[in-house]
Amino acid sequence: MWDLPTPALILDLDAMTRNLDKMASHFAGKTAKLRPHAKTHKSPGIAAAQLKRGAAGICVAKLREAEMMIGAGITDILLTTGVVDPLRMRRLAALAGTCPGLQAVTDHAANVDLLASAAEAAKVKLRVLVDLNCGSNRTGVATGKAAVALAQHVARQPWLQFDGFQSFASHVTHIPGYDERRRADLEALDRVVGTRRLAEQAGLEVRSLSVGGTGTYDIDCDVEGVTDVQAGSYVFMDVMYRAVGGRNGPIFNDFEPALFILCTAISQPVKGEITVDAGYKASATDHQPPEPWGIGKVRYRWAGDEHGILTLDRPSRTIRIGDHVLMVAGHCDPTVNLYDSYWVCSGERVVGEWPITGRGMSQ
């Protein structure tokens, strides 16, 4: 590992495997199934490892990711973001023709009409979930009557199949403190499950109710009516999720950090600091910076496109120019999206280079 050109994205295979196993055990025997979000890893190989452990299918965020995953042989996919333009709807319908396990989402009536036309033109029965706004105010139709009316509109289309509901509580997953997060999550899910009940009272069959994420996986999975839990980050973890706190303390450590940025110290113009070769292009910058790992009290800050600076508060070993430093990814999903491959390591040994096949597939 220490010979890799840096900055390098390091995947700790043993830690990831333990994360995959732990999450699979958690869902073993539950009514709700895990449906991991593959927007995190963008890797058909990791998706296959999740499916092998009992996942009900996977989620992807974008049409190109769905095309890529289906091309790689994955057959049960929920596309969690709406497709709104006719050109891409044509691709979506064609894709559903090759992959009957594909589900799309919608959150407004005009979009349903366009989806129905695209499905009809392709002579494909397209499976659709209605996306609910459970408080994130980002996407989704309002829960309750409006959602049921939209679901009925989907169900009336001969070329669409109403499959159920999706709702992602993006405003909840990173609430600090387990109890507060749990309270907010149950409140959001109450609206969602209530909508499911209303739809059933209106005579609709609701096969899927897909919700949740890593921050609430152990809350979502026990809510009656939930069928799928869309956790993604648990595979890798990151500084951002560790900081939200867990059931047992200020660090959310149900899963282990498995994704690291390996960087090299390259210059030391100032005492007590050292400059490394990883900047904005080497780690996501939307939330917390990466966190130096296994090296005592050392902090990282960004210092431009190509540079970062370590503050050497109390390092456990001397860091000299040319030395390597491992850092836990600050926010895993957009960090993965910067790299073309994972360097897969077992301990300090490189055991593989896995392509990040979906990198850049944001369309």
Add this chain to the structure above:
Amino acid sequence: MWDLPTPALILDLDAMTRNLDKMASHFAGKTAKLRPHAKTHKSPGIAAAQLKRGAAGICVAKLREAEMMIGAGITDILLTTGVVDPLRMRRLAALAGTCPGLQAVTDHAANVDLLASAAEAAKVKLRVLVDLNCGSNRTGVATGKAAVALAQHVARQPWLQFDGFQSFASHVTHIPGYDERRRADLEALDRVVGTRRLAEQAGLEVRSLSVGGTGTYDIDCDVEGVTDVQAGSYVFMDVMYRAVGGRNGPIFNDFEPALFILCTAISQPVKGEITVDAGYKASATDHQPPEPWGIGKVRYRWAGDEHGILTLDRPSRTIRIGDHVLMVAGHCDPTVNLYDSYWVCSGERVVGEWPITGRGMSQ
């Protein structure tokens, strides 16, 4: 353009061409030459357009970018970041063997020794600039005597050729207000030019003194002793540079915005806002968010990996689901690094798809 799958990176060819021409005119007849930083665009095609207009060569930030540019036929390259590990020094020396116009940098004596060994092993005369810390405290040896001693150490190595100095004032380029920026830049350059003078007094020949960036291009270029100005962002401009202010007002508009993110409105759960399909994976998040363009008073904020939200303060036209919105890139370099290609447009017409060949080449 409106049929492209979004989020798409749009390069306004006409605006970029005007930027290239304007900068070339600015440098015409000056002693100092433009040496554009290609870490911004990562495109050999754009580098060639810069060289055709009289640039002295280009800069790159990383060894892989240098390898890529040399592979694409560019022959005059300054690698602005130090190479510190022996494995990559071997590649650097081999590269210098194929490209005599390659310059490397160094900022400490042990590194000089390693570079000298690598050059000797490759039987290559390696050209080296000494990197100076003019106040950024990021990389570089201290200006003055320490720098001259290091330069002499380089000059003493039989397989190294001391070419001069580099200094990038990263703490200056984005200072708001032209006058304050000018004052800070001249102060930083004073230390750099003083070091040049000291080195010459010590009998060293200083062929190159490479400094500066887009924010100070018209200050750097007239400082006696400066040979190269490393402007990069002027090609595209971005919200971050526009905000620093120019010679004539609060917007730095010597160059035009030429780099845009095209996104699509996909959902509207809240009145007065609309959600678009561009989030953390579609634009750099280290500084300002992208800025909706040509559409009246509309603000963008990030809303997750795959989403953004527009606040519709006073749009000049109604924005409905399915509509496209152009946004000026917030920070151009790391935004470019997210995409595999530029969609090159003239007006609203797509005239090309140019690969971002150096994308992800941060090593």
